[in-house]
Structure formats: C-alpha cells, structure tokens
Amino acid sequence: MSSRDVILGRIRDALALAPPVQQEIPREYRTGRAMPKGELEELLTDRLVDYKATVHPCEAAELPATVARVLREAGCKRVGVPAGLDDGWIADFDGEVVVDSPCVSAPQLDSLDGVVTGSRVACAETGTIFLDGSPDQGRRALTLVPDLHVCVVDLSAVEVNVPEALTRLVPERPTTMISGPSATSDIELQRVEGVHGPRNLHVVIVR
Amino acid sequence: MTRVALPSPAFPPRAPEGAGNLRGSESFPDAAHHELANSQLRRNISNATHTIREKRLQVTGELPDWEQLRDSGSAIKTDVMNRLPELLEQFEAAVTARGGVVHWAQDAVEANEIVAGLVRETGSEEVIKVKSMATQEIGLNEHLESEGIRAYETDLAELIVQLGHDTPSHILVPAIHRNRSEIREIFLNEMADVDPHLDDDPASLAAAARRFLRHKFMTTPVAISGTNFGIAETGTLGVVESEGNGRMCLTMPQTLITVMGIEKIIPTYADLEVFLQLLPRSSTGERMNPYTSMWTGVTPEDGPQSFHLVLLDNGRTAALADKIGREALNCIRCSACLNVCPVYERTGGHAYGSTYPGPIGAVLTPQLAGMHGSHDPNSSLPFASSLCGACFDACPVKIDIPSLLVELRHQKVEQAAFGSEAAAMRAASIAMSSSGKFTVAQKAAGLGRLIAGKKGKISALPPPLSGWTDARDIPKPPKQTFRQWWGSAEGQREIADARRQAHE
Numbered sequence: 001m002s003s004r005d006v007i008l009g010r011i012r013d014a015l016a017l018a019p020p021v022q023q024e025i026p027r028e029y030r031t032g033r034a035m036p037k038g039e040l041e042e043l044l045t046d047r048l049v050d051y052k053a054t055v056h057p058c059e060a061a062e063l064p065a066t067v068a069r070v071l072r073e074a075g076c077k078r079v080g081v082p083a084g085l086d087d088g089w090i091a092d093f094d095g096e097v098v099v100d101s102p103c104v105s106a107p108q109l110d111s112l113d114g115v116v117t118g119s120r121v122a123c124a125e126t127g128t129i130f131l132d133g134s135p136d137q138g139r140r141a142l143t144l145v146p147d148l149h150v151c152v153v154d155l156s157a158v159e160v161n162v163p164e165a166l167t168r169l170v171p172e173r174p175t176t177m178i179s180g181p182s183a184t185s186d187i188e189l190q191r192v193e194g195v196h197g198p199r200n201l202h203v204v205i206v207r
Numbered sequence: 208m209t210r211v212a213l214p215s216p217a218f219p220p221r222a223p224e225g226a227g228n229l230r231g232s233e234s235f236p237d238a239a240h241h242e243l244a245n246s247q248l249r250r251n252i253s254n255a256t257h258t259i260r261e262k263r264l265q266v267t268g269e270l271p272d273w274e275q276l277r278d279s280g281s282a283i284k285t286d287v288m289n290r291l292p293e294l295l296e297q298f299e300a301a302v303t304a305r306g307g308v309v310h311w312a313q314d315a316v317e318a319n320e321i322v323a324g325l326v327r328e329t330g331s332e333e334v335i336k337v338k339s340m341a342t343q344e345i346g347l348n349e350h351l352e353s354e355g356i357r358a359y360e361t362d363l364a365e366l367i368v369q370l371g372h373d374t375p376s377h378i379l380v381p382a383i384h385r386n387r388s389e390i391r392e393i394f395l396n397e398m399a400d401v402d403p404h405l406d407d408d409p410a411s412l413a414a415a416a417r418r419f420l421r422h423k424f425m426t427t428p429v430a431i432s433g434t435n436f437g438i439a440e441t442g443t444l445g446v447v448e449s450e451g452n453g454r455m456c457l458t459m460p461q462t463l464i465t466v467m468g469i470e471k472i473i474p475t476y477a478d479l480e481v482f483l484q485l486l487p488r489s490s491t492g493e494r495m496n497p498y499t500s501m502w503t504g505v506t507p508e509d510g511p512q513s514f515h516l517v518l519l520d521n522g523r524t525a526a527l528a529d530k531i532g533r534e535a536l537n538c539i540r541c542s543a544c545l546n547v548c549p550v551y552e553r554t555g556g557h558a559y560g561s562t563y564p565g566p567i568g569a570v571l572t573p574q575l576a577g578m579h580g581s582h583d584p585n586s587s588l589p590f591a592s593s594l595c596g597a598c599f600d601a602c603p604v605k606i607d608i609p610s611l612l613v614e615l616r617h618q619k620v621e622q623a624a625f626g627s628e629a630a631a632m633r634a635a636s637i638a639m640s641s642s643g644k645f646t647v648a649q650k651a652a653g654l655g656r657l658i659a660g661k662k663g664k665i666s667a668l669p670p671p672l673s674g675w676t677d678a679r680d681i682p683k684p685p686k687q688t689f690r691q692w693w694g695s696a697e698g699q700r701e702i703a704d705a706r707r708q709a710h711e
Contacts, residue, residue, distance in 0.1 A: 002311070007469065008295070008296070011295075018527075018530035025286055026282060028272070029272040029275040029279055106424075110421075110425065123495075128495045139510070144455065161484075162484055171438070173503075174503070175502075176454065176498065176501075177495070177501075179493075180497050181497070182449070184450045186450075187363070187390055188386060188387055188409065189258050190409045192410045194417075195416065195417055195449075196361070196417060196420065197454055
C-alpha cells in the first residue's frame, strides 16, 4: 500500500474513532468595504510611511517626471523594467534602461541600481502592495534582487482591506505581497530595514 | 448469506521515537531548572515577549471585527479537520494539475528519505532553506548532513542558531535567547570572510548576514521550504516572512521542495482573507508582514521549474483521532501563546525539548509523539503550565489550550494508574468514604505541625511527596480542623455573631 493510501486510511480511521461534529462557518467580519479616494490615499500613505517606504503622490500627467526624479535622487544610473511596462512611465529618465527577460541572469539583476514596475492592487489598511507577474510587473526575481524598487500604484487599484484586495487577484499567478522594504527584528527585536530583499521601496501613487 | 465484518478503525501511530525533534532528553522540570539559572536568557526572553505582547495588543485592538475573525478562523480550521481526506485529495489534484509533484510521508524517517532523494537527483550537495517548523520537527538538516548534503538556513535567526550549533528557543524568533554581542561572536567564529572589525550594531550584523548569503541565493540550485498554508481549491501554497530570504529561496533556485504538515490545508483562496489578517497581527504584532509569497505549481519562465511537495503525517493523524486533542491541529504557528505565557517567559523554549515550545507545544508535542510512561520527558509537558488561560485569550484560532492540558493530564494519570498520584488519590477516596475515617485522617494531619516545627513550613518530605516540596514549601496545618472548630464553644459563638449581623 502506498504511503498516500496509508495516510488517507489513517485519517479516515481517526475520524471514525472520534466522529466530528458538523461545523458551520460564521462570516461576521467586515468585507466589501469602500472609502472615498482621498481617504484611501491618506490611509495607504500613512501605512506605507509607517513601514519605512517613501511615498510620492502625483497626478497621471506628472508620472514620467516623478519616476525620473525619484530615480535621479536615489542615484540610479541603470534600471531594470519588465517587458510590458508602459514606455511613457520612464520617458523622462536619462539613464540606461534594461528590459528584463528570463535569460537575464541573477548576477546581472544584482548589478542594476534599481527597478521600476507597476502593481496589481494595494490594500490601504495594511499598507500592502500585491504583485502578480502581469506584464507591467514582470517575473518575481526582478523586484527582488535589485536594492531599490520604484513601484507605481494607481489609486483606482487601491482597496480598503485584505478581503477586498484578494478579490482582484488571480490565485494561480505567482503572487508577491510587499509591505514596506525588507526588514528583520531578529537581533534583540530591533527593527533593521533591508536584509535580502530591496532595502529601498519608493511608492508612486497616481491619483 | 455471507456476513463480512468491516475492519474496525485502528488508532494511528504516533511520530516514531528516535527520529526528529519532538522529545527532549530530560523532563520539563529538570530542564527548566538549568534554564532558570541563566539570567541573561531570562532577561532576553522577558524583554522580547513583553515587547511583542504590547505590539500585538495594539494592532489587534485596531480591528473592531477581531473577535469575528477569530470565530471564523477557528471554525474554518475545525471544518478542515472534519473534511481532511477530501480536501487533501482536492489539493493534491490541483498541485499536480499545475506541474507540481506530490509525495506522501508517513513519518519523519520517510519524509527525510524523500527529500534527500530529491536533492540527490539534482546532483547538488548544497541546499538553501527557508525557516520551517516542519523540517525542524523531522530533523531534516541533520539527516541531509548524514547524506553529505549541506543545508544553509537563510532566516537570520535560524542562521544564528545554526552557526551557533544551538537549537531554536521560540517559534517566531528562534534566536531570541541570544544578544547582540553573542551574535557578533558567532559570526566572527563561524562565517567565512567576515570583516574582523564587525561591530555589534544590529544593522551591521544584518548586513554581514546579507553578504554571507547573497552568493548562496544566486548559485544554489535547490531550496527547501515549509509553508504557512496550502489552499485545497487552487493548489496554492504560501510563505509569510519579513527579510526576503523566503522570496529568494522560493524564486531563485531551479528546484523547490516544500514540506507541509497535512493539517496546514485551508479550503478556498478566499479564506486567505481571514488568515492573512489573523496571522501577522498575532505573530509579530504587525498589520502585515513585509513579504508574503504565493505560488501554484510551476510557472514557466518565473521561479523554480521543478516543484515537489511532501505531505507529512508524523503523528498528526494520531492527534486527529482524539476528539479533544484534535483542536491543537488548528494551530497556525503564530506564537502568540508563547509571548503571553508566564511559564515560557521564565524557562524559555529549550526546556520543552521539542520543536514546538510554550503552551501549544505542551499540548501538540505529546499528541504527535506520545507520552510513553513516567520516564518519557513528554509526560511532563502537560504539567508545564499554570493553567492561567492567557494562551486561550491570545490564540487567534481560539484553541482552548488550558482544557487540552487538563485532558492530557487526565490521560497521563490514567496511563499511570499505579503511580504515586493514583495511590494518593486512592487513599483520599478511602478516607473520605465515611465521616469516622475522615475525622481520623484529619487528626493525623495534625502531625504535620510537628514536622513543620518552629519555622511554620514544611520544606522537605520523603518521596513521592518530595516532588511537591522540591519546588515549594507547605504551610503548617492549622491547629484544629474545621469540624473541631465548628464543634467548639468559640466556633459556636462566632457563628451566632455572624447570624446576628446578617439579620441586622
């Protein structure tokens, strides 16, 4: 008998020895909440700043200039972008732009000064941004290896809390949730920003 | 007519002895005695638990629906245990459909063999590891080493524990018993190419770990992880972390091997809305942990192109076979119960002798690995608690840990029917069976005043009662029993006074 059959048999025996009581699942917690755009932006900004991310709000027309300014101020000369990123977003950046593809190696990613991507959805209540590998976000390694990540969040894709944000995701896509830059509290519980992921997270919120 | 008897269900086996880390070498009281002597450890742990406790209360207090989330989380996990066979089969089918390979392991020995075999097939002699309770439970690193495979822990705290040739002392912050100067010493002694001028600032130490592991992340072809949940509906797995070492391990290598306890299932993707709110807030006291990675099978051109999932029993089905005890399988490993426990706070995690310390460890460990008689260290775990109930209040999925501890104590006493406790209880039941015998027994108790002597305390009794007096003094018995007092003139006078006052 395979271990699979043995284990499933053991579970059935266990449930026969101690028959379960039918369990109803209460769902009284809050779902489907909405909030005016201004409040959403304020809440998301507050949470992101609390997580040591840097927030740059702008109007849609100001996006290329904002991205270019953030990259320039951070001293970035070579930045990576996913293949499906809107060219217009980085039109004002005067450095070198490397378009990612699966054949770009990890050490090549490591040599980039930063990366610019879009995002799928964000959750204001927790300050979380969800990346799901869509063409404007790229594969997971791209937003992981470079030390600086400029992430563009459109205010129309910001939800109040986790339940609302999850409804916008496609489960089968590889999904990364980020809440601020990499951090650890493993040494005497003192928070240190940046261990293995990007140590700098800049969020450009487009109104 | 032919009569065929259906096979009667058998009680599933516990985790095997001698494999993995579910049993210490000495009883909890003995181990606690050594640990209590370490004042540095007690200071570090007390500081950490108090800090996390306050953060947790602050962020759970922010949510007006916190109790409703706990109710849902508890009910979802109970429903999972009720429907485990069908959910596991659904999960297996979904993972397989997306290009993952599912393996089933009856116990630690089989799981270790499966993982070592999968690593050998890749030809690699090194693996990088995400912090994982399941692989710690089965002793995977030690097994891989015996097979000539070097496992590198990549979580900073696990790395500190591994380089320090030490064992974890907390579920969430495994190196919480170490302070910065100890960590600096470990790094200087154990890391190749470390800067000899390294100072003990946490930022410098974290940077040293970053340099040490960066090359490993880029070049090691195999990673091993645990998982925080497996979603039956979609075959999705998830790892919740902070540092990005998890993202690195789950993304950079060619092959990913994940070890998952069969109880980690949740039914639907939408159920994440409950657990992603409960887990980070209960665990680190954050609204959300910095990084969460979710993956389903294999994604072409993104991340590992070979994915293996090992589903682990190792005593979980034995826990499931106990109507009361199965509640412990609902645990989502947040460690909130550790941080509020007055016993854990003083002894630290090593005293529990198991991968799972603290209140949840005291119920989960004996259930997974059994309590084999009074000499088994696990038999002492249900008594490693004051039953104050703080753990029940803190648990995000409302596991009634105090009641489970009492049930395990009951089981242990039943097992040891001829032990000293049973003898004492038998004597008590004989004494209480008639008023004449009870009076005689009470008079005999007056002897205790002689033993107590002038200091008014009994501090040493012969075995088996020494177990009690080793840890505490017994106050001397009163001069007269309640019955003697009731029958005396003084007693009658006081009762008459009390009656009068009640009527006034």
